[in-house]
Amino acid sequence: MDRNQLMKWIKAPTKMAHKYSLNAVYFCTGCGVIEVPPTITSRWDAERFGVVPTATARQANLFLITGYVSVKTLRAIIRTYEQMPEPKYTVGFGSCTINGGMYWDSYNTINQLDKYIPIDGYIAGCMPRPEAIFVAVTHLWTLIDKDMADGYKRYRKNYAAYRANQEMILGEMEWPPIFQTEVATAITEREG
Amino acid sequence: MTNPLGTRLDATFKGVELRSGVDGRLAVVVPREAIVPVLTFLKEDGYDYLQLISCVDWIDRGEFELVYLLSFYTEDEVGRDGGKQEVLLKATVPREQASAPTATGVFAIAEPHEREIHELYGIHFEGHPRLTPLFLDRDYEIPPFRKDFDTKQYVADVFDRVPPIDEEG
Numbered sequence: 001m002d003r004n005q006l007m008k009w010i011k012a013p014t015k016m017a018h019k020y021s022l023n024a025v026y027f028c029t030g031c032g033v034i035e036v037p038p039t040i041t042s043r044w045d046a047e048r049f050g051v052v053p054t055a056t057a058r059q060a061n062l063f064l065i066t067g068y069v070s071v072k073t074l075r076a077i078i079r080t081y082e083q084m085p086e087p088k089y090t091v092g093f094g095s096c097t098i099n100g101g102m103y104w105d106s107y108n109t110i111n112q113l114d115k116y117i118p119i120d121g122y123i124a125g126c127m128p129r130p131e132a133i134f135v136a137v138t139h140l141w142t143l144i145d146k147d148m149a150d151g152y153k154r155y156r157k158n159y160a161a162y163r164a165n166q167e168m169i170l171g172e173m174e175w176p177p178i179f180q181t182e183v184a185t186a187i188t189e190r191e192g
Numbered sequence: 193m194t195n196p197l198g199t200r201l202d203a204t205f206k207g208v209e210l211r212s213g214v215d216g217r218l219a220v221v222v223p224r225e226a227i228v229p230v231l232t233f234l235k236e237d238g239y240d241y242l243q244l245i246s247c248v249d250w251i252d253r254g255e256f257e258l259v260y261l262l263s264f265y266t267e268d269e270v271g272r273d274g275g276k277q278e279v280l281l282k283a284t285v286p287r288e289q290a291s292a293p294t295a296t297g298v299f300a301i302a303e304p305h306e307r308e309i310h311e312l313y314g315i316h317f318e319g320h321p322r323l324t325p326l327f328l329d330r331d332y333e334i335p336p337f338r339k340d341f342d343t344k345q346y347v348a349d350v351f352d353r354v355p356p357i358d359e360e361g
């Protein structure tokens with residue numbers, strides 16, 4: 001263990017634990033996902049950074065959205081995101097998630113992902129290299145340290161607005177809102 | 193027309209127009225009604241592989257062009273006429289009355305291709321067993337691959353209209 005970090009471990013052990021065990025949902029969208037298999041296997045070995053892919057959303061805390069998002073995928077992304085336990089972090093991978101990228105005028109891809117789910121950070125590029133994922137992961141560590149990776153809190157807080165946006169595109173959604181406004185406020189008050 | 197297959201097609205069907213094969217392909221232009229008979233003829237002739245069906249929107253001419261690309265799994269079956277080639281079967285349908293006979297009766301693989309064309313170009317395939325949406329999740333007033341579908345306008349109207357989340361509020 002890095003002895004410089006000892007104080008951090010003593011002060012906030014849970015935060016450190018979250019930081020170093022990022023379990024990424026193995027959820028692939030868009031072309032950017034081509035970079036993920038070499039990243040998690042021996043060539044780049046994401047496990048050095050504590051990032052491992054996880055088969056199910058219910059055991060994951062990192063959601064890497066790897067490219068353009070079509071309307072149909074958006075539905076799946078929201079479902080997946082909502083199933084992940086808190087604390088959870090989302091990273092948009094590639095320009096398509098930022099502003100639509102080269103699909104900005106497509107009839108079927110939503111352009112700005114952060115209108116529908118909260119994003120903690122973006123990796124720019126089309127497509128970004130695996131190294132960029134590691135830069136993002138180390139940035140994410142810093143954000144977690146400083147309590148700035150708070151996407152899931154923002155989701156709770158602004159859930160009504162997010163849900164309204166989701167319904168604008170998806171129409172009627174087949175699952176009920178996951179937070180009642182009062183409950184969300186209560187959790188926010190209790191946990192910040 | 194020196195091409196043997198072309199000669200036989202010419203002799204069998206009326207209104208078949210042959211265009212010489214650029215890059216080894218023979219293009220056969222047929223009227224809409226002849227799509228299924230010509231496909232059947234070609235299939236019996238050894239062209240047992242329907243590679244794809246595609247569609248072109250010639251908006252200036254007011255018609256869609258359906259393109260069927262046929263080739264074969266085995267060489268010797270087609271070697272009969274002395275030359276291997278791929279065959280492009282083309283037929284046009286008017287834009288106002290966009291409908292064509294289905295090829296599913298001849299090639300089962302036509303099913304998903306025709307569903308896709310139906311979804312993206314709005315062409316109706318008569319007799320198709322399952323013309324349901326294939327990929328898309330939304331309804332479009334104009335099918336999105338038609339030339340008069342304005343994608344920029346659509347994006348502005350639908351996706352850009354969604355407001356950003358006001359995190360401070």
Ligand code: SF4
Binds near residue numbers: 067094126
């Ligand atoms: S940013 Fe580039 S690589 Fe990534 S999904 Fe978009 S087009 Fe594909």
